[in-house]
Amino acid sequence: MNKFENRIKQSAYMLQHKGRSFFAAQWAGGVILVLCVVVAMLLANMDATREAYHHFLTSNLGITVGPFDFEFDVEKFICDGLMMIFFFTVGLEIKREIKAGHLSSFKKAILPIAGAVGGMVVPALIYSALNSGTEFQAGWGIPMATDIAFAIGILSLVGDRVPVSLKVFLTALAIVDDLGAIIVIALFYGSQLNFGCLLAGFGVLLIAVILNKMKVYSYLPYIILSIILWFLFYYSGVHATIAGVLMAMTIPSRPKYDKQYFTYKLKYFVEDFKLQDKENTEVLGNPQQFQVLNNISSLTLGTASLAQRMEHLLNPFVTFFIMPVFALANSGVVIEQLNQLNIFATTQGLGIYLGLVLGKPIGITLLSWLFVKIGLASKPEGTNWRTFFGVACLGGIGFTMSIFIDTLAFAGNSLLIDDGKIAIFLASLSAAILGSVLLCSKSKIKDKTIKNNY
Secondary structure, three states: HHHHHHHHHHHHHHHHHHHHHHHHOOOHHHHHHHHHHHHHHHHHHHHOOHHHHHHHHEEEEEEEEEOEEEEEEHHHHHHHHHHHHHHHHHHHHHHHHHHHOOOOHHHHHHHHHHHHHHHHHHHHHHHHHHOOOOOHHHHHHHHHOOOOOHHHHHHHHHHHHHHHHHHHHHHHHHHHHHHHHHHHHHHHHOOOOOOOHHHHHHHHHHHHHHHHHHHOOOHHHHHHHHHHHHHHHOOOOOOOOHHHHHHHOEEEEEOOOHHHHHHHHHHHHHHHHHHHOOOOOHHHHHHHHHHHHHHHHHHHHHHOOHHHHHHHHHHHHHHHHHHHHHHHHOOOOOOOOOHHHHHHHHHHHHHHHHHHHHHHHHHHHHHHHHHHHOOOOOOOOOOOOOHHHHHHHOOOOOOOHEEEEHHHOOHHHHHHHHHHHHHHHHHHHHHHHHHHHHHHHHHHHHHHHHHOOO
């Protein structure tokens, strides 16, 4: 019996350990997104589930707050509501990178900024060249986006074939790319402006900035202001998700205590903890020691900024809930005939595909090469332009942000939205395969060279 119990315990421990390892892996979010896409496609195309799937997404939700009457379906709640949390987290990441990360200085930021600009402009030009003056012209923003979760996830699967400097470059580029997509959404994919609500929204942001200056480090005031801001932006005509990014910029990024104070105070609390010790008494029966532990907990939280704590708290929720839910709600494209998969049949599909698969890597590599050539930036260490181009191909994985822009660009026309999604799926898959093949083939060439030298 003891052997059986031990085996059960060992199995449970292994499953728990593997589960933790999976969710800690950079590629885990991408794997779950792919599974959600497959599930959504099956639900939308199987006769037994098709009706229930679409009925659920079109089910009405409603809430009334004073004079504001909010009525929207489940799909709109996901795209306009839950995605605000996604954009809020993106905003926190952007702020961190600007304050203390890959974008914190001109030298660090210039190459990923140049690459991101090239990777947005060239795809938009390709799409516009094919679709200007047609019913598809509003979709020029679709191929501009890079899905950071997928791109970084696939890069992590490639492993040590890619230098760390290029992984850092792609991460920074994806952050800048997200910022560019947010600006495009705010400027070009909103509706008619309600200046009263917009002005009130900026008033809320001003209050948040004042709270920041007053060194208010509590979650609650910022959460309440975020909800109010979302309501105001929802009615203002600016897409409500932009509220998430703007609010993120007001969250305090300076900690309450610095590192020196933390070190000094921690030593004091540890000594106090020892002094309050009572023989044969656990902390449960020692309120003095429990109070010391509370003081250490408050000290620890105060040494990490509110922005950093929020980002750490929200990242798993965004990666393993919001983005999968978004994929489930937006990937269920009904394919009634196989010719729908022929994305080259229209300039819409052709523009999205060529923009992501060719425009992205060409734009990223070309402008990065130009900035290196004129001496404004330095090429990432331990790499060459072939490897660089392989990593740039991964920038063509649009997915989440591209789908989001697709739903905004063709709002009200479900046929064009679905055609755009199919093109995004196939383009993202092609970009992922192309980038992986280039990076892996580079590694094989390197391995053969090493063997020949011996």
